Amino acid sequence: MTRKVCIVGGATTPFDYGPTGLENPEKGAADCIKETQKDVPEFRMRDLDFMIYSHFSVHFAHQLAGEWIMHDHLGLCGLPHIRIENGGNTGGSALYGAALAVMSGHHDVVGIVGWETMDSVRQSQGSEFIAMASDVRYELMVGGIYPIYYASMANKWMKENKVTEEDIARISVKNKNNAMDNPKAQWFRNEHRYITVDDVMNSGLISYPIKKYDCCVMSRGVAFLLVTSEEYAKKVAPDNYTVIDGMGLSSCTIRAGDRCGYPSWKEIYGPGYPDMTEFGACRQAADLAYKMAGIKNPKKDISFGEIHDAFSTSEAQIYKAIGIATKDNVAKMLRDGETTMDGSIPMNPGGGLIGYGHPVGATGIMSTIEAHYQLAGLAEKKHLSKKTVVPDPHTAIVNSHAGTGTSISNFIIRRP
Amino acid sequence: MALRKNIKNLRGKAKKAAVKVARRAAKEVVKQAIKRGPKAVKRARSVSKAARKMAFKGAKTVGKVAVKAAVKGAKAVVRSATEASAGGVKAAGKAAARTAARAAFDGAKQVAKSAVGVVTEGAKSVAKTAMEGGASKHTETVKDPKDKAFEKGPGFHKQTWFRPPGVEEPGLAFVGYEIADNDVDFNQFLHYDQLYTIRHGQNSKFFRSLLKGKIVGTKCPKCGDAWVPPRTNCWNLDCNLQETDWVEFPLRAKVHTWTVAGWSGRSSLKKLPFILVYAKIEGSTVAIANYLQGIDPWDVEFDMPLKIVFVPEDKRVGAVQDFHFEPADGWKPGPMTPEKERIKKLVEPIYAWVKTLK
Numbered sequence: 001m002t003r004k005v006c007i008v009g010g011a012t013t014p015f016d017y018g019p020t021g022l023e024n025p026e027k028g029a030a031d032c033i034k035e036t037q038k039d040v041p042e043f044r045m046r047d048l049d050f051m052i053y054s055h056f057s058v059h060f061a062h063q064l065a066g067e068w069i070m071h072d073h074l075g076l077c078g079l080p081h082i083r084i085e086n087g088g089n090t091g092g093s094a095l096y097g098a099a100l101a102v103m104s105g106h107h108d109v110v111g112i113v114g115w116e117t118m119d120s121v122r123q124s125q126g127s128e129f130i131a132m133a134s135d136v137r138y139e140l141m142v143g144g145i146y147p148i149y150y151a152s153m154a155n156k157w158m159k160e161n162k163v164t165e166e167d168i169a170r171i172s173v174k175n176k177n178n179a180m181d182n183p184k185a186q187w188f189r190n191e192h193r194y195i196t197v198d199d200v201m202n203s204g205l206i207s208y209p210i211k212k213y214d215c216c217v218m219s220r221g222v223a224f225l226l227v228t229s230e231e232y233a234k235k236v237a238p239d240n241y242t243v244i245d246g247m248g249l250s251s252c253t254i255r256a257g258d259r260c261g262y263p264s265w266k267e268i269y270g271p272g273y274p275d276m277t278e279f280g281a282c283r284q285a286a287d288l289a290y291k292m293a294g295i296k297n298p299k300k301d302i303s304f305g306e307i308h309d310a311f312s313t314s315e316a317q318i319y320k321a322i323g324i325a326t327k328d329n330v331a332k333m334l335r336d337g338e339t340t341m342d343g344s345i346p347m348n349p350g351g352g353l354i355g356y357g358h359p360v361g362a363t364g365i366m367s368t369i370e371a372h373y374q375l376a377g378l379a380e381k382k383h384l385s386k387k388t389v390v391p392d393p394h395t396a397i398v399n400s401h402a403g404t405g406t407s408i409s410n411f412i413i414r415r416p
Numbered sequence: 417m418a419l420r421k422n423i424k425n426l427r428g429k430a431k432k433a434a435v436k437v438a439r440r441a442a443k444e445v446v447k448q449a450i451k452r453g454p455k456a457v458k459r460a461r462s463v464s465k466a467a468r469k470m471a472f473k474g475a476k477t478v479g480k481v482a483v484k485a486a487v488k489g490a491k492a493v494v495r496s497a498t499e500a501s502a503g504g505v506k507a508a509g510k511a512a513a514r515t516a517a518r519a520a521f522d523g524a525k526q527v528a529k530s531a532v533g534v535v536t537e538g539a540k541s542v543a544k545t546a547m548e549g550g551a552s553k554h555t556e557t558v559k560d561p562k563d564k565a566f567e568k569g570p571g572f573h574k575q576t577w578f579r580p581p582g583v584e585e586p587g588l589a590f591v592g593y594e595i596a597d598n599d600v601d602f603n604q605f606l607h608y609d610q611l612y613t614i615r616h617g618q619n620s621k622f623f624r625s626l627l628k629g630k631i632v633g634t635k636c637p638k639c640g641d642a643w644v645p646p647r648t649n650c651w652n653l654d655c656n657l658q659e660t661d662w663v664e665f666p667l668r669a670k671v672h673t674w675t676v677a678g679w680s681g682r683s684s685l686k687k688l689p690f691i692l693v694y695a696k697i698e699g700s701t702v703a704i705a706n707y708l709q710g711i712d713p714w715d716v717e718f719d720m721p722l723k724i725v726f727v728p729e730d731k732r733v734g735a736v737q738d739f740h741f742e743p744a745d746g747w748k749p750g751p752m753t754p755e756k757e758r759i760k761k762l763v764e765p766i767y768a769w770v771k772t773l774k
Contacts, residue, residue: 019601021598021601062606128681128682141683141737144681152692152694153673155675205678208675208677255704255705256694257703257704264653
């Protein structure tokens with residue numbers, strides 16, 4: 001019998017793009033831990049028995065094994081530590097690793113520190129660094145950046161699902177405007193304004209149908225999450241811990257074009273799927289998580305989600321992959337604002353990657369923290385108003401997403 | 417009076433001497449520059465790397481010779497001035513020497529400048545041709561490639577380079593810093609660059625074929641799935657990592673999906689706006705990404721037939737940018753639609769912006 005895995009607390013530094021004067025990552029990790037201790041005063045550094053570092057790119061870090069700096073700085077020498085890297089799904093994969101560690105019974109109190117320092121090179125160089133997670137041999141020199149790959153997939157998907165540019169723009173509007181209620185969000189700290197669908201439509205072409213405001217931003221940021229056994233959670237945070245009731249991790253091809261006719265997908269979901277439009281790994285990761293958590297009807301059983309909106313188009317594609325939308329109703333769902341704060345299933349109340357920011361290694365951790373805050377009743381304290389507090393939530397989905405849909409994890413987190 | 421005249425004379429002589437030395441140096445240097453420069457330039461055109469090396473060496477030599485000559489001249493002047501200055505004319509002598517030295521240095525500077533000018537021009541022209549995509553590629557023979565004592569590798573004796581000048585590998589170096597207006601925060605600039613060897617091993621045939629203007633991929637002899645880009649082993653678990661066969665594909669394809677890019681990585685900004693398609697090459701199970709050229713960005717369509725077009729042989733680099741897609745012969749774009757109008761409107765500012773790029 002496996003053990004229950006609980007989330008006791010966590011925090012992020014502000015997500016931002018330098019210069020901020022807050023750039024030191026190991027100090028950021030310490031700040032996050034101290035903020036966590038404010039919410040959970042009984043949690044002490046000595047309680048930790050395993051550390052997982054969630055960090056994507058040594059190109060951005062100009063440092064190999066940067067986790068060694070973190071770990072040593074936190075005074076934790078002698079404690080086992082590893083780093084987990086899995087592209088944009090680095091945070092979700094680190095959480096997956098931490099959950100396995102607790103589930104197995106081998107560890108009780110696991111700390112995850114995630115971070116990225118993407119402002120250490122020019123933005124156009126940064127885009128090329130990220131593009132090195134595409135297949136450098138066959139793709140890098142044609143197209144060259146991720147938004148182009150995502151736009152190709154989204155363009156076909158939108159036509160097949162009768163979703164328009166305006167429908168998609170609503171997602172950016174929602175996430176950026178949610179971020180206006182979150183003082184740690186990059187949109188709040190930088191542009192700092194409420195926007196409309198027209199603003200997105202006029203925001204300049206990145207790759208059709210994706211415009212500038214359909215994209216997340218490059219960020220610097222650190223996040224800390226405390227993943228523990230039920231026994232420890234009950235001891236230090238009896239009133240505000242949450243439980244990981246389901247989790248799934250799945251994988252797909254690195255080159256999106258290779259998704260056509262992939263044999264294992266034919267076996268799992270039948271011929272013609274996922275083509276270049278659907279996120280097969282997302283669907284499967286959700287199916288696995290739902291099965292574990294006993295979720296039959298995701299749209300009804302889930303209160304809200306924090307999902308990987310690297311592009312507004314991918315958020316819409318994810319709705320379908322996690323089963324809260326279908327080909328027939330996804331466009332209507334967007335027009336009806338069902339995933340806004342007033343809708344039946346709010347998505348990215350924390351601002352998502354488009355609003356909060358996307359320092360890759362910290363991103364999945366940030367999503368989990370935001371979901372935990374909502375479920376543990378801390379969102380009101382952390383956000384600026386009740387506008388972005390989900391009313392009486394019981395179940396959250398957290399989604400972390402990599403490559404062109406190459407690695408995806410989904411988690412179901414609930415109140416105990 | 418006589419002394420003053422003497423000094424004046426001396427000053428004039430010193431000046432003359434210095435200028436003469438400098439001129440001679442200049443002449444010598446210019447001769448060298450002309451001798452070396454054009455040669456370097458000429459060679460540079462065909463052999464970019466070697467040319468750069470030579471040109472820089474030339475510049476160095478030229479500069480060195482010029483400065484050496486000038487210094488020698490100046491020194492001589494100073495010496496004679498100092499000698500002549502004995503007996504109360506030291507100050508005047510020194511002044512003469514200074515003037516002479518300045519003249520000499522000026523001469524040397526001019527010489528160095530013109531020499532560097534010649535060389536730089538050569539290097540620049542090399543840069544231009546190399547940047548234009550392999551036009552100045554050249555092949556070098558490696559004399560003694562390292563190999564193992566026991567399990568011999570394939571051995572690489574021939575290298576072809578089309579590396580733009582200015583791409584250096586200086587290794588890790590701190591090259592600057594900045595201090596914030598608040599007089600607290602401090603940032604450092606670390607330069608970090610390296611040359612990778614992408615060793616293609618068993619995938620080599622695909623890249624070799626690009627150089628020949630052919631598309632090859634692989635095919636599983638068991639299940640018949642076929643791939644461009646190639647896979648050395650079948651992806652079908654029932655085929656149990658079956659080793660695949662190389663097959664040549666026709667230069668025909670069909671658009672699977674597309675996008676029109678208005679922003680890109682540093683290396684392709686100047687190509688904007690461009691159409692990127694994922695297309696299935698006839699016979700391939702999968703789609704491959706590449707540019708679609710030869711039409712306006714808004715005219716691209718799903719399922720449109722394509723042909724594969726290679727760049728001229730002397731410009732091929734053995735990578736996927738050696739080919740691109742174009743509409744198949746006889747294909748005509750459909751009439752304007754609201755979507756096409758929208759794309760046209762979106763790309764308008766991109767055309768204007770790209771024109772401003774250097």
